[in-house]
Amino acid sequence: MDNQVTYETVVELLPAYAISALEHDEMLAVEAYLQRQQTLLSRVAELALATAQLAYAAPAVPLSANVKRNLMAQVRAQADNTQRLPTVARAADSTPAPPINLPSNPLLVQRPPERTPDGRQERALALGRTQQLRTAPRAVQPPLPAPTRPQKFNFGWAAAAAIAVAALFIIWVDMGVQRQVGQLQTQLANRDTTITELSQQLQVKDAEIEQNRLQLAFFAAPTQIVALTGTADAPAGAGGVFYQHNERGLLVVHGLAQLPADQSYQLWLIPPDADPVSAGFLAMQSTDINRQQITLPTDGLTYNAIGISVEPASGSPAPTGKIVILGAKA
Amino acid sequence: MNLSKPSDEELLQLIAKRNADAFEALYDRHAQIIYNLLLRIIGEASTAEELVQECFWQVWQKASDYRGAGAGAAWIYRIARNRGLDRLRQRNARPQTVALEMEEAPAVFAQYGQLPSVETTVERSWEQQQVRQSLASIPEEQRVILELAYFEGMTQSEIADYLSLPIGTIKSRIRMGVEKLERLLGATGLRRGDL
Numbered sequence: 001m002d003n004q005v006t007y008e009t010v011v012e013l014l015p016a017y018a019i020s021a022l023e024h025d026e027m028l029a030v031e032a033y034l035q036r037q038q039t040l041l042s043r044v045a046e047l048a049l050a051t052a053q054l055a056y057a058a059p060a061v062p063l064s065a066n067v068k069r070n071l072m073a074q075v076r077a078q079a080d081n082t083q084r085l086p087t088v089a090r091a092a093d094s095t096p097a098p099p100i101n102l103p104s105n106p107l108l109v110q111r112p113p114e115r116t117p118d119g120r121q122e123r124a125l126a127l128g129r130t131q132q133l134r135t136a137p138r139a140v141q142p143p144l145p146a147p148t149r150p151q152k153f154n155f156g157w158a159a160a161a162a163i164a165v166a167a168l169f170i171i172w173v174d175m176g177v178q179r180q181v182g183q184l185q186t187q188l189a190n191r192d193t194t195i196t197e198l199s200q201q202l203q204v205k206d207a208e209i210e211q212n213r214l215q216l217a218f219f220a221a222p223t224q225i226v227a228l229t230g231t232a233d234a235p236a237g238a239g240g241v242f243y244q245h246n247e248r249g250l251l252v253v254h255g256l257a258q259l260p261a262d263q264s265y266q267l268w269l270i271p272p273d274a275d276p277v278s279a280g281f282l283a284m285q286s287t288d289i290n291r292q293q294i295t296l297p298t299d300g301l302t303y304n305a306i307g308i309s310v311e312p313a314s315g316s317p318a319p320t321g322k323i324v325i326l327g328a329k330a
Numbered sequence: 331m332n333l334s335k336p337s338d339e340e341l342l343q344l345i346a347k348r349n350a351d352a353f354e355a356l357y358d359r360h361a362q363i364i365y366n367l368l369l370r371i372i373g374e375a376s377t378a379e380e381l382v383q384e385c386f387w388q389v390w391q392k393a394s395d396y397r398g399a400g401a402g403a404a405w406i407y408r409i410a411r412n413r414g415l416d417r418l419r420q421r422n423a424r425p426q427t428v429a430l431e432m433e434e435a436p437a438v439f440a441q442y443g444q445l446p447s448v449e450t451t452v453e454r455s456w457e458q459q460q461v462r463q464s465l466a467s468i469p470e471e472q473r474v475i476l477e478l479a480y481f482e483g484m485t486q487s488e489i490a491d492y493l494s495l496p497i498g499t500i501k502s503r504i505r506m507g508v509e510k511l512e513r514l515l516g517a518t519g520l521r522r523g524d525l
Contacts, residue, residue, distance in 0.1 A: 050508060
């Protein structure tokens with residue numbers, strides 16, 4: 001196909017090329033053409049940037065903080081090594097990938113074979129240790145000197161007996177070591193459980209702090225504040241909107257009654273000479289004070305008041321129910 | 331170089347010099363989107379997390395390979411997508427198709443998970459919302475095809491077979507869809523470094 005492609009054909013194929021939807025032969029033909037006509041590379045970059053937006057279309061699911069923790073540990077370890085050894089040539093390409101799904105507890109890294117549920121590996125390891133211990137003394141014992149003359153006492157039997165006693169002693173010691181290993185494993189498992197629980201609690205607290213920080217940012221530096229007051233239908237209602245750059249704000253409302261399930265509070269931006277525009281629903285929280293972020297339209301809509309009305313749960317295109325909160329924008 | 335908010339390209343230059351702080355900043359900026367992307371492709375959280383690590387590890391190792399042609403984020407997302415699609419092909423299985431869901435990222439962030447700075451969270455969620463709203467305006471017939479190509483790694487002919495549509499229709503819809511995406515990118519006012 002390479003010989004047949006023209007500039008116009010390649011330009012036409014570039015969108016599919018950017019999203020990798022071309023057939024293999026088409027892909028090769030386009031790439032060969034781009035090698036010759038590099039003026040089109042900037043166009044490819046533009047299209048690649050456009051298609052990258054599709055990543056944002058994927059549903060948002062929270063990513064575990066452990067991923068970052070593990071990755072940054074690897075990265076910082078390598079960065080530190082690089083700094084300590086500045087004269088050593090970096091072999092980045094040959095560096096193996098980091099271990100995946102490292103346990104959060106670094107202690108676990110030190111004892112991977114002992115994590116099997118049925119303990120088979122553990123027993124195998126223990127047996128291996130036993131073998132090592134059993135054979136080690138033999139390895140270090142010097143060879144018995146060859147007798148220079150016949151003796152009546154049988155040293156061979158004596159040595160065998162000594163070895164048997166030593167072996168029994170080693171087995172006894174090994175059993176003690178195994179008991180200690182078991183106890184330590186139990187302690188480690190308990191500690192892991194505690195760490196996991198504490199990590200979960202920490203994540204919850206971190207999330208609460210983050211939410212509070214987010215809202216504090218609105219409170220700390222609002223570019224404008226609109227006071228909201230309750231109408232005759234909700235005299236206890238009050239609140240305000242804390243704006244940031246006229247694009248988003250934090251809505252704070254209290255004193256509103258809980259609504260039945262088939263109704264909701266709907267927020268309205270009220271232009272001076274046009275119908276109110278919906279700005280979403282008020283998410284009622286369990287406490288009396290409701291706080292939520294709102295996004296304001298950036299299409300040039302001018303409005304001079306904000307209101308909240310009672311609407312059906314699915315919302316209304318225009319206010320139909322009682323207005324419970326109103327506030328004038330300066 | 332604007333140190334208060336370096337661009338992705340500037341961060342990649344620093345990462346090439348083994349700057350772990352720059353790497354962390356880049357991770358905070360893109361990890362969540364990349365995880366969403368990989369989860370959408372693979373459909374399995376543990377594998378997607380694994381691939382996030384592999385993807386960023388590749389960024390750490392290969393940042394010097396980034397030549398500055400095109401946006402840095404597009405380069406990173408391409409690495410992630412290729413890894414996801416490679417793994418998908420290895421498994422020889424397709425994940426369940428998930429409809430485009432415009433979830434509120436800040437609310438999800440607030441529940442648990444990584445917690446970047448307030449500024450980063452607010453800014454990124456705002457930008458993501460802008461892009462998502464723009465994507466929602468692409469005609470369904472084009473968007474479905476773009477999704478099949480992008481998330482499932484299907485070629486034009488595979489999409490034609492899958493949807494029982496003429497290959498010419500698929501080609502024209504892909505072309506129109508991508509060009510529409512390009513126009514939307516300009517309309518949202520996002521900078522190159524935002525993606």
